[in-house]
Each structure stands twice: as structure tokens, then as C-alpha cells.
Amino acid sequence: MGSLFEVIEAEEAEVRERVEQLEERLAELTERLEAERERLSRLVITRETARALLSRVTDDSAADVPVREAPPAGKRSPFEGAERRVVGVLSVPKWQPGMEPGVLPRVYQDILEVVGDAPGPVRAKQVAPRIGLPAETGKIEGTRSKLKRLVVRGWLDETTPGLFTPSDARKTHSSNSP
Incomplete structure (x- = not known):
């Protein structure tokens, strides 16, 4: 009987070690997830602020840019397959007759x-x-x-x-x- 308990204790020690490793990895992933959520939040705020500023500068011409809401946690990224549109000043305008x-x-x-x-x-x-x-x-x-x-x-x-x-x-x- 002593050898059966030794085998069980050895198995228990191995499983305990794997559990501890997984808990450490889970803590690390949770920390990374929170950091990415924070970054996403900042990007959303930045986009909203830029849209508001551009709308002031371009007399509300930025209002036609579609607003993309952030999905609930665990859902797809709001930018997957999203059409990108840039609103702003064109630094190199298309040449037209008379343009210097x-x-x-x-x-x-x-x-x-x-x-x-x-x-x-x-x-x-x-x-x-x-x-x-x-x-x-x-x-x-x-x-x-x-x-x-x-x-x-x-x-x-x-x-x-x-x-x-x-x-x-x-x-x-x-x-x-x-």
C-alpha cells in the first residue's frame, strides 16, 4: 500500500506544479489583457477627440465619417474589415489650370x-x-x-x-x- 500512496503523491505534486504554472501564466495574460484594454480605450478616446477637432476645423465635414463602437469584451475588433477614411487637409492638391x-x-x-x-x-x-x-x-x-x-x-x-x-x-x- 505504501507504493500506491507514493505514486498518488508524486502525481499530485506534478499536477500541483502544472496548476501553479498555469496560474502564473493566467496572471500574466490577465495583466497583458488589461494593458491592451487600456490601450484600446485610449485609442477610442483619441479617435473621438480627433474627430471632434477635425469637425471644428473642416466645418463639420468630418461628420460623414462612420463611427465605430468598441465591441463588448471578447468580441471581434471594431476595426476588422472596417473601411478606412481619412479626413483632413490635402497637402498636395490636384493640379488645376491656373494653379501655381x-x-x-x-x-x-x-x-x-x-x-x-x-x-x-x-x-x-x-x-x-x-x-x-x-x-x-x-x-x-x-x-x-x-x-x-x-x-x-x-x-x-x-x-x-x-x-x-x-x-x-x-x-x-x-x-x-x-
């Missing part, structure tokens, strides 16, 4: 000037140093992004991938102006 580069942020004006002064199409790696940036990969990629934004908004053309020129529409319009 002065409406753009300074760095975009500098880029337009460099591209306009070039004898032919230019690459981002040629533009970056001319606007005062080091010829580092990150700076070149940032410049490429700005060049492409100017293409999308009609300020520049991308004749072939990676080669940028002044927009034909802008050149045509400015040559027709008195």
Missing part, C-alpha cells in the same frame, strides 16, 4: 523646380541631393514617393517608370497663358 506651385509645401516646390530645370527626365536619386538631402536610400525613396505623389496629382509626368518630367498639361496651359 506656391500652393504646395516647400519641399514639393523644390522638387518641381529641380524637375523643371532639368534638361530631360530625372530620377529620384538625382533630385534628392538637389533639394538638400543626402544620397541615402531612405531619402531617395522618400523623394521617389513625393515625385509619384506629384504625378498622381497632375503636377509631374512619369514618362517611363522612374523618370519624371514636368506635366505636359501644365506646360501646355502655361504656354497658352498671356
